[in-house]
Amino acid sequence: xxxxxxxxxxxxxxxxxxxxxxxxxxxxxxxxxxxxxxxxxxxxxxxxxxxxxxxxxxxxxxxxxxxxxxxxxxxxxxxxxxxxxxxxxxxxxxxxxxxxxxxxxxxxxxxxxxxxxxxxxxxxxxxxxxxxxxxxxxxxxxxxxxxxxxxxxxxxxx
Numbered sequence: 001x002x003x004x005x006x007x008x009x010x011x012x013x014x015x016x017x018x019x020x021x022x023x024x025x026x027x028x029x030x031x032x033x034x035x036x037x038x039x040x041x042x043x044x045x046x047x048x049x050x051x052x053x054x055x056x057x058x059x060x061x062x063x064x065x066x067x068x069x070x071x072x073x074x075x076x077x078x079x080x081x082x083x084x085x086x087x088x089x090x091x092x093x094x095x096x097x098x099x100x101x102x103x104x105x106x107x108x109x110x111x112x113x114x115x116x117x118x119x120x121x122x123x124x125x126x127x128x129x130x131x132x133x134x135x136x137x138x139x140x141x142x143x144x145x146x147x148x149x150x151x152x153x154x155x156x157x158x
Contacts, residue, residue, distance in 0.1 A: 010037045036137035043142050047149060057087065061096045065089035069146045071139040073132045075102075076118075086119070086132045088146055091154075093121055095132060104130060106154035114144030121147060
């Protein structure tokens with residue numbers, strides 16, 4: 001996804017889903033996906049108009065840096081599968097959970113892949129990656145957009 005879905009496209013998807021007239025318990029995942037599309041569309045518009053969002057956090061791993069994203073997540077590829085928080089600052093991605101915090105400076109991130117509820121940060125060696133599983137699609141979509149934005153800005157030297 002280069003940016004975010006247009007509001008009209010999301011509305012069309014919502015109307016099509018409503019048109020199925022299925023019980024809500026049968027389409028709850030689809031509703032969650034639509035909510036994610038709405039949220040990432042709003043985030044994209046806000047990024048364009050106002051820049052990076054500022055998120056209040058008192059988490060000690062952030063220190064004095066401005067926080068731009070924070071959401072509950074886990075690391076499903078880690079043997080312990082720790083749960084914690086995925087946090088983005090202007091300088092780095094941080095996973096705070098499990099036995100220790102994992103820190104990835106944005107300049108080491110070559111690619112960002114978002115798939116379902118997962119956000120994958122691929123390092124420049126293209127052999128090392130870190131997968132974070134968000135609890136909801138909206139967090140994963142927004143994390144993917146912000147991670148791409150932050151890693152590009154760092155590579156561009158801004």
